[in-house]
Amino acid sequence: xxxxxxxxxxxxxxxxxxxxxxxxxxxxxxxxxxxxxxxxxxxxxxxxxxxxxxxxxxxxxxxxxxxxxxxxxxxxxxxxxxxxxxxxxxxxxxxxxxxxxxxxxxxxxxxxxxxxxxxxxxxxxxxxxxxxxxxxxxxxxxxxxxxxxxxxxxxxxxxxxxxxxxxxxxxxxxxxxxxxxxxxxxxxxxxxxxxxxxxxxxxxxxxxxxxxxxxxxxxxxxxxxxxxxxxxxxxxxxxxxx
Amino acid sequence: xxxxxxxxxxxxxxxxxxxxxxxxxxxxxxxxxxxxxxxxxxxxxxxxxxxxxxxxxxxxxxxxxxxxxxxxxxxxxxxxxxxxxxxxxxxxxxxxxxxxxxxxxxxxxxxxxxxxxxxxxxxxxxxxxxxxxxxxxxxxxxxxxxxxxxxxxxxxxxxxxxxxxxxxxxxxxxxxxxxxxxxxxxxxxxxxxxxxxxxxxxxxxxxxxxxxxxxxxxxxxxxxxxxxxxxxxxxxxxxxxxxxxxxxxxxxxxxxxxxxxxxxxxxxxxxxxxxxxxxxxxxxxxxxxxxxxxxxxxxxxxxxxxxxxxxxxxxxxxxxxxxxxxxxxxxxxxxxxxxxxxxxxxxxxxxxxxxxxxxxxxxxxxxxxxxxxxxxxxxxxxxxxxxxxxxxxxxxxxxxxxxxxxxxxxxxxxxxxxxxxxxxxxxxxxxxxxxxxxxxxxxxxxxxxxxxxxxxxxxxxxxxxxxxxxxxxxxxxxxxxxxxxxxxxxxxxxxxxxxxxxxxxxxxxxxxxxxxxxxxxxxxxxxxxxxxxxxxxxxxxxxxxxxxxxxx
Numbered sequence: 054x055x056x057x058x059x060x061x062x063x064x065x066x067x068x069x070x071x072x073x074x075x076x077x078x079x080x081x082x083x084x085x086x087x088x089x090x091x092x093x094x095x096x097x098x099x100x101x102x103x104x105x106x107x108x109x110x111x112x113x114x115x116x117x118x119x120x121x122x123x124x125x126x127x128x129x130x131x132x133x134x135x136x137x138x139x140x141x142x143x144x145x146x147x148x149x150x151x152x153x154x155x156x157x158x159x160x161x162x163x164x165x166x167x168x169x170x171x172x173x174x175x176x177x178x179x180x181x182x183x184x185x186x187x188x189x190x191x192x193x194x195x196x197x198x199x200x201x202x203x204x205x206x207x208x209x210x211x212x213x214x215x216x217x218x219x220x221x222x223x224x225x226x227x228x229x230x231x232x233x234x235x236x237x238x239x240x241x242x243x244x245x246x247x248x249x250x251x252x253x254x255x256x257x258x259x260x261x262x263x264x265x266x267x268x269x270x271x272x273x274x275x276x277x278x279x280x281x282x283x284x285x286x287x288x289x290x291x292x293x294x295x
Numbered sequence: 296x297x298x299x300x301x302x303x304x305x306x307x308x309x310x311x312x313x314x315x316x317x318x319x320x321x322x323x324x325x326x327x328x329x330x331x332x333x334x335x336x337x338x339x340x341x342x343x344x345x346x347x348x349x350x351x352x353x354x355x356x357x358x359x360x361x362x363x364x365x366x367x368x369x370x371x372x373x374x375x376x377x378x379x380x381x382x383x384x385x386x387x388x389x390x391x392x393x394x395x396x397x398x399x400x401x402x403x404x405x406x407x408x409x410x411x412x413x414x415x416x417x418x419x420x421x422x423x424x425x426x427x428x429x430x431x432x433x434x435x436x437x438x439x440x441x442x443x444x445x446x447x448x449x450x451x452x453x454x455x456x457x458x459x460x461x462x463x464x465x466x467x468x469x470x471x472x473x474x475x476x477x478x479x480x481x482x483x484x485x486x487x488x489x490x491x492x493x494x495x496x497x498x499x500x501x502x503x504x505x506x507x508x509x510x511x512x513x514x515x516x517x518x519x520x521x522x523x524x525x526x527x528x529x530x531x532x533x534x535x536x537x538x539x540x541x542x543x544x545x546x547x548x549x550x551x552x553x554x555x556x557x558x559x560x561x562x563x564x565x566x567x568x569x570x571x572x573x574x575x576x577x578x579x580x581x582x583x584x585x586x587x588x589x590x591x592x593x594x595x596x597x598x599x600x601x602x603x604x605x606x607x608x609x610x611x612x613x614x615x616x617x618x619x620x621x622x623x624x625x626x627x628x629x630x631x632x633x634x635x636x637x638x639x640x641x642x643x644x645x646x647x648x649x650x651x652x653x654x655x656x657x658x659x660x661x662x663x664x665x666x667x668x669x670x671x672x673x674x675x676x677x678x679x680x681x682x683x684x685x686x687x688x689x690x691x692x693x694x695x696x697x698x699x700x701x702x703x704x705x706x707x708x709x710x711x712x713x714x715x716x717x718x719x720x721x722x723x724x725x726x727x728x729x730x731x732x733x734x735x736x737x738x739x740x741x742x743x744x745x746x747x748x749x750x751x752x753x754x755x756x757x758x759x760x761x762x763x764x765x766x767x768x769x770x771x772x773x774x775x776x777x778x779x780x781x782x783x784x785x786x787x788x789x790x791x792x793x794x795x796x797x798x799x800x801x802x803x804x805x806x807x808x809x810x811x812x813x814x815x816x817x818x819x820x821x822x823x824x825x826x827x828x829x830x831x832x833x834x835x836x837x838x839x840x841x842x843x844x845x846x847x
Contacts (some may be wrong), residue, residue, distance in 0.1 A: 091499075114505045114506075118537065121337075122331055160449075179436060181433065228429075228433070
């Protein structure tokens with residue numbers, strides 16, 4: 054399989070971005086975008102279509118099996134995980150564009166600074182002040198919520214989220230709903246209030262987040278569950294433990 | 296303010312931070328990426344603790360015995376004793392911070408795991424590591440919010456800062472690089488290493504992450520830190536290759552009833568069940584991997600082993616292994632509930648690493664290690680379910696030791712001038728990245744020398760190749776001021792130590808199986824200690840301590 058990787062390069066946050074077309078060839082039908090980037094970076098002689106040396110492409114990766122969210126980027130214009138996107142999807146076209154996620158500041162090439170997501174979780178105050186126990190009903194909810202990768206794909210497509218706004222976006226929905234079923238009484242008022250302000254009031258329910266999520270998190274179900282608990286003060290959160 | 300530096304934000308690092316922060320210590324938590332990207336999130340099967348919820352009369356002493364036996368008596372018995380006693384408390388605490396363990400009728404369900412006769416492994420479906428991390432990340436955030444834990448994500452370890460004293464080296468702090476700005480900073484204070492195993496020595500060939508480069512350990516080794524039992528590399532019996540790495544099929548699949556077979560003369564042979572009638576498919580991992588190695592080389596057998604999960608009840612798939620089924624479907628296009636899965640052994644865990652004592656102190660004062668980066672608890676072979684436990688307990692223990700010694704450490708370093716701030720353009724040759732070609736060269740050499748079955752000749756050949764690379768690297772370093780690469784050199788040193796350690800142990804024990812010395816030899820029931828001395832990796836043996844108290 055032969056394909057052109059059209060990568061939006063940028064040496065650092067201050068420098069001017071430019072597109073670089075890199076021809077890539079592989080025998081491996083299952084080769085992913087992550088695999089291609091690894092191979093190009095291992096090849097010191099790799100050259101672009103103009104014959105210029107490519108040099109090291111800066112990108113983030115870690116688990117390579119869609120369990121860590123590190124390698125999120127825009128692939129063919131859509132936010133996806135590089136390790137979960139096979140090149141053969143684009144073989145017919147013969148090219149694929151790779152760009153950094155656009156809602157976050159670029160560090161270099163395909164690497165962005167996603168610290169805003171964590172700052173948002175700090176703002177909402179997502180932690181338990183005292184120990185709590187999950188009952189069997191809320192255990193599944195906590196499991197599903199804990200699967201969130203914090204990759205940022207959802208923020209990229211969310212029409213309501215912008216960095217610095219009061220709405221912390223869908224990336225904070227799962228972490229909140231992990232804890233909301235087991236909050237100790239002393240913490241409910243504070244966290245429910247933060248939820249209402251930073252999530253409930255900002256979400257326009259486009260649910261683009263749910264469609265794009267590489268972990269297939271059911272954001273809508275989480276929202277319904279958390280709204281019931283934090284805003285409408287009803288639902289499973291009030292169920293007494295057996 | 297009492298401040299502790301922690302390198303790594305996986306389970307061990309987070310646990311060290313939470314432990315120290317809740318005791319009022321300021322923590323700096325350094326990691327190349329956020330905790331969500333740590334290798335700990337990949338752990339699947341579960342965490343061992345004697346909770347005795349399954350009506351099997353399990354006892355802590357059984358956990359101790361299984362761990363020691365699984366590690367073929369190469370672990371420090373006192374360290375293991377302390378860990379297995381702490382295990383029930385740890386799992387209970389994890390539940391209290393919101394980890395969604397599988398429950399039934401108000402108690403935690405425990406599953407069978409390799410090398411253990413009792414159901415002792417608590418779990419959250421087949422994503423236990425991810426669930427534990429979600430809980431610990433939130434727990435750490437609580438301390439981040441009040442400033443007790445200061446997080447330095449995208450910060451890379453460069454080297455420890457040491458001072459030569461009359462009684463050996465002391466760690467003054469750590470040099471860190473901000474990967475965004477490139478700026479170097481020296482941070483004063485004791486250091487806890489929680490930097491993970493050596494997956495980065497075998498890029499693309501392990502179940503681990505690309506985040507792990509192995510370079511924290513290789514740098515430390517070249518700085519004089521002693522390493523232990525480097526020959527002990529765990530090949531997990533059931534993995535499959537995907538683009539760029541090995542993917543794990545959790546041992547829980549066998550714990551829940553999965554069976555290994557190979558086609559022999561046209562019909563399936565459940566070789567583990569025939570050869571090991573008691574533990575069957577749940578023998579310790581070293582044994583299963585070795586059996587797979589041998590049966591696939593038998594003339595009457597095919598060269599592919601399969602894991603048969605077709606007999607698992609639908610309920611088990613749904614409640615206990617949902618992510619595994621999805622993963623196998625995604626990568627292999629096989630519905631494991633209907634068709635056997637082709638599997639083969641792959642590098643999964645490093646029992647060896649930074650040499651620590653029972654209290655997680657390294658050979659350098661002021662420097663501690665916990666989690667997979669250090670050699671502790673697992674001896675010659677780790678039991679499934681003990682890595683999450685070892686990481687959490689190790690991080691906690693390391694933090695407790697640092698706190699216990701903090702004042703004497705401060706007194707000891709008080710005679711030295713404070714570390715000076717580095718100028719903004721300060722450069723350190725250790726920031727230059729290792730050559731990817733050399734990394735792959737070393738990987739191939741080590742794979743050839745340190746496979747599942749080893750022998751003198753191939754290990755010696757591998758060592759000779761490493762020594763030739765070493766000579767070249769030394770020349771490079773001497774020849775030009777900037778041409779040589781210290782990371783390259785350090786990686787070569789580590790490879791030399793791994794091979795010398797494997798060559799020195801002339802016996803078979805756990806993961807270290809030698810066809811030329813196939814028996815266990817009591818003479819070698821010792822920790823193989825590697826130290827960089829006089830320009831070479833030297834291996835010596837340290838006897839293991841006796842257990843102080845059995846069955847407290």
